Amino acid sequence: MFDGKQDVEAALLVGNTYSHLRLTDQARVAYKQARKSAEARGDRGAAQLAEALSAFTYAREGNPSRAVQLIQSLVAKPVDRDTEALLWLMLGNAYRSAKDSKSAIDAYHHAQSIAAPESTAYKEASAALASAQ
Numbered sequence: 001m002f003d004g005k006q007d008v009e010a011a012l013l014v015g016n017t018y019s020h021l022r023l024t025d026q027a028r029v030a031y032k033q034a035r036k037s038a039e040a041r042g043d044r045g046a047a048q049l050a051e052a053l054s055a056f057t058y059a060r061e062g063n064p065s066r067a068v069q070l071i072q073s074l075v076a077k078p079v080d081r082d083t084e085a086l087l088w089l090m091l092g093n094a095y096r097s098a099k100d101s102k103s104a105i106d107a108y109h110h111a112q113s114i115a116a117p118e119s120t121a122y123k124e125a126s127a128a129l130a131s132a133q
Contacts, residue, residue, distance in 0.1 A: 008046050012049075012053070019057050022060055022061065024057040028057055032054065045079050055067050056071065056094060058070065059098070064097035064099075067097065068091065074087050084114055085115035085122070088108075089107070089108070089128075092107030104128070108125040108132070109129070111124075112125045
């Protein structure tokens with residue numbers, strides 16, 4: 001992917017892999033690179049998504065309140081509707097990590113309300129709501 005000039009996508013994939021392995025410092029480095037690459041190509045949505053994914057790493061390392069705080073600041077100024085839905089989905093996941101079920105459910109409902117029904121954000125919010133019941 002890096003050779004194919006897909007720097008943003010590659011850095012996000014690397015960050016996601018590190019994040020799932022709970023190698024959060026390395027994940028944040030990869031997400032920072034993704035954000036910089038996205039900004040360089042003028043893709044504000046991908047840059048904001050990388051920033052949100054970086055924020056979520058705090059939940060993975062046991063500090064969900066920090067993740068909630070950082071993602072809330074991003075939700076307050078989304079760059080576009082698609083990114084906004086993903087931000088609300090991530091906020092719901094951060095709330096769920098913080099064991100705040102009511103706020104998580106509210107965030108998932110909000111994500112559904114702005115996401116296109118065929119989108120990943122909508123489907124994931126629906127699945128999260130179904131498992132929260």
